[in-house]
Amino acid sequence: HNLDQAFFLVMGANIGTCIDAIMASIGTNAKGKRIALFHVLSSVIGSSAFTIILVIFKVPIVSSFERIFPGQPQFSLATYNLLYNTLYTLVLLLFLDPLVDLVTRLVKDKQDALEELLYIDERFLKTPAVAIEQSLLELNDMALLAKENIDRAMDSLINEDMSTRKTIDDVEHRIDFLTNKLTSFFIKISSVTKAPEDDKLIASLHHVTNDIERLGDYALQIARETSYMKKFDVKFLDQTKEEFKLIYQNISELFDLGFDAFSRQRTDNFEKISVLHQKIRDLTKSTRDEHVTRLSSGMYPVEVSKSIYSVLFSLQRIADHIVNIAFSIRSTTGSKKEALRAIESEKKESEAGEDELSLEYTMKS
Template identity: 25%
Template sequence: MDIAFGLIGGLGLFLYGMNVMAAGLEKSAGDKLKRFIEILTSNRFMGVVVGALVTMVVQSSSATTVMVVGFVNAGVMKLTQAVGVIMGANIGTTITAQLVSINLTAIAPISVGIGVGIWLFTSNRKVKNFAEIIIGFGILFLGMDMMKHAVKPLRQYEGFTNLLLSFGQPNITDRVLAILTGFGITAIIQSSSATTGILIALASQGLLPIESAFPVILGTNIGTCVTAMISSIGANKTAKRAALVHLLFNVIGTVLFAILLAKPTIHFVTQWSDDPARQLANAHTLFNISNTLLLVWFVPLFVYAAKKIIPYDQNEERQIRGIKYIDDRILETPSIAIGQVSREVLHMGNVALESYKYSIEAFFKTDVKLAQETFKVEKIVNDMERQISSYLLKVSNTEISGKQREMIEGFFNTINDIERVGDHADNLAELAIYRVENKLDFSDKALEELRIMHERVEKSYREALTALRSADMQMAQRVIEREGEIDHMEKMLRANHISRLNKQQCIPGSGVIFLDIISNLERIADHSSNIALAVMDLNKK
């Protein structure tokens, strides 16, 4: 029991330290990660580099692959881009193994002490992030040391040592058993780095020679696919294909090395170092780099296979009106998640614009079907507001900067304004139906005035969305200034129409509808101005 408790406790510290260090790295490099994703092209080699760098930061190839599934699901990344990133993630995850294979136990307590000291006595956010990296680094090695001491007594158990030694036998049964062991442990722990840490702890105590450890390491690379496969449940077909490519890549690489390249790899690492822990870490790195270099040339074949296994659906590329860009899997990197929220808010704005256009056309064309379409789209706008609000709450509970928190507050206000635009479109559609059902006529002058005001309002709302997309301060200022003009226009049109009513140039029923329409149009202009003000406020800070 002492061995089990020691191993579990050490593994817990190891995983916690890795998470703390990864959180510090992500907060320090969050914006850089966003830029890495933005510069991605269909070039698979660039994808490999980005995948390796991102995984070095988040300290988990599983986390990177889950994020990639989220990116593909949200339309940030194409499948061909995703494959390169997935391959690079396998290289990036070897950094953890390289770190823990070096005996740095002596400096671990010092690292924790210095990190905590810095964290307590500074208010600078960047310095605190750096302190978290140091703290996580120290805790990781304390956990590693604890695992090493926990497994030390296992040398006395002949059955256990014989089992481990059998993994290195050349027969197929033992090799498959070793691969399945690596797969099973990694699937349960959900971290190939943690499994590798356990193996290095065993190797450092002389319990696991490289001949036995290498097939287990191969199995961990398949086990790490389980997280992404589970994550792809509920995602679109392209995201499922990304998770499938991850599995195909690791399975093919494992089979290739298990059958053909195991002996050359083991020979190379044993010539390079006499330390069993270093041999294991080097074998892990060599396998992942070599596997990527060998298979990166076959990315089109992986994509082709994934599309054959998960067939193309004609409805896949239909235009999406609802939520399109946000995905919980992207929350691992808050800076990227916030960028996706920005895209989703703009998408919501365009859906609301579609609702408004249907409603105003329904009035001018006296078309009830267009009004009914407005109601359908407006429900989508309401649903989008709920989902974006929920997502913003999730992002706000992650580790984000003060600037990012201000952006989230601005997004809350903006989606509320957009949702209100949808409500006014809904009102306009109801007025259009009322006009049709009651066969109300309007004078040419009244219709002309409504059309002129509508064109001003639509222009104002479109420019507000453009300012939101491009952070165009000048355009935002124009929207704000035009809002005053539209307010004046609404008062003038109201006075003109009351004059026509007094002169009996319009029937009372039409007059009420006219006044309700210009009131709704004026409110849409107000919300457009609010969106522009939010753009101005955020970019002034």
């Protein structure tokens, strides 16, 4: 009389066997976790499907088993279990590819995550304008990754903490991956676009991609310098750390201004960018001079100079590349002089146009 309940227990027990796979997958790589998840999903899907069937057709199913195995519920259970596993496995084969794809998407390999494109796809090449728009989104993400990595590198340097070094290396790997993919994508866009303005923009984006990649490189350089200092027990004075922090505060502000100019194609903060860039140069020089003074007074051993100069060089180059990115909206190569000349030319053209309109209005009056 309770044969139907026993059938439900069989399906529940099949789901229960997944716990072994789950426990075994703990601490394994992505492939191990995918196998465990596949086991769980297939068991749950199979049990759910058969539960629905059993609920709807409970009476005829139970009656059939009782007729075939009268007074022998153990044979009924064994046969049901065999049929259940055989049928759901056969049905599962029909949906094997989508299920594998789902599991792969849900459990990503670390390398897969580092080498994943979020926005660009060759299908967009049919519409170059859309392809450019998508590449800008990918480029923006790449820039944020670079900035976050510089943040990590500077925190690591100031706090003498190497706990984020692995993350810095992984993010740098992703930045390099995106650089290669974006460069290739830009070349493909150039081959399909017919608009001259698109060609000019693509040329500019090539340079911007390279500048962002260099930001990541200098973050890695700072991290490597921190590793060197930890290895050889090289330490900075608190005064030097404060000077580095001040420089980097200004670089962070420069980053915000620079990428706001780039992403929104605005030139009104070019003057602020130029002033801030010069301020960073002055702070870098001041810190270098202060180091020489401390070195002369015996506050620092000579060995520290390598690390201080390396960090200062990296910070200055980071600022330079941010400025290149900002000015790329008016200069293909990101040249500050070229961009400012372009703006001056635009201003003169605008003023000339206004004068012509004013003259026409006066003549009509």
